[in-house]
């Protein structure tokens with residue numbers, strides 16, 4: 001029998017008064033992949049996460065944790081880094097980590113060992129006896145990340161984990177997240193920063209206005225939305241007739257993007273270039289970014305919504 005997904009969300013619905021924040025959403029965590037939960041502000045991501053972490057309950061539908069209906073003892077197996085950080089500013093770093101680890105069921109000795117080990121990974125071992133308020137914002141965020149993972153949760157939910165981190169610390173955190181994933185921890189990464197998702201997630205669920213509007217493997221989705229656009233790198237000149245036949249985008253002296261029109265084929269374009277003695281240095285298909293996919297999918301479903309990020313709540 002195959003192992004059930006760490007989290008399965010089935011027909012889940014949540015309304016606050018008249019406002020339907022989550023509208024019959026269904027998805028399952030893929031095995032061995034970080035799940036990117038994407039969507040503009042107000043899409044319903046936090047509402048979903050709050051139900052997965054049992055902070056609130058669905059109005060309808062069900063959530064399963066490793067095949068069991070979600071219940072009160074599952075939160076100890078979950079680590080949640082909320083977007084709004086919540087450390088006690090006046091507490092000392094070490095004391096705080098021990099306190100939070102003990103709340104998640106760790107013994108004192110184990111809690112201290114893990115806290116010191118994790119602080120070491122982030123080069124924060126010297127901060128043990130500092131008050132949280134004495135740390136920089138980025139350091140506080142790293143301490144909160146440690147508090148989220150210290151009990152070795154089976155599921156890690158990270159809401160905008162990189163906000164406020166410099167590139168070095170963001171890379172360090174990314175490395176640790178990938179390491180946890182390799183060790184078998186399920187990871188849900190929630191964000192509206194599409195480019196971060198492309199770096200970290202192999203699988204995504206796109207949420208818009210409370211609905212799951214697209215889900216699947218990132219590579220397959222980008223291919224599914226491919227749009228016959230190519231990048232050509234060349235030396236020398238392009239034939240003057242090229243612009244009359246093909247749509248050229250962002251031309252530079254050594255490169256240009258070419259958008260094929262309906263009916264045009266990449267092979268015919270290449271043949272044309274070779275017949276006109278263009279010195280081709282590179283030729284590759286351009287797949288759409290997740291941002292472009294998202295906008296395309298939203299406008300396909302609702303042609304009046306031309307820019308979902310503009311209409312999203314701030």
Ligand SMILES: Nc1ncnc2c1ncn2[C@@H]1O[C@H](COP(=O)(O)OP(=O)(O)OP(=O)(O)O)[C@@H](O)[C@H]1O
Pocket residue numbers: 016019020021039040041042043044045046047048192313314
């Ligand atoms: N406690 C609440 N009471 C009333 N409405 C709420 C509440 N929480 C969320 N909402 C509404 O539900 C919708 C979804 O909000 P949610 O916070 O889940 O979105 P989100 O995708 O997490 O957005 P963001 O990216 O801005 O964090 C929004 O319209 C929001 O105003």
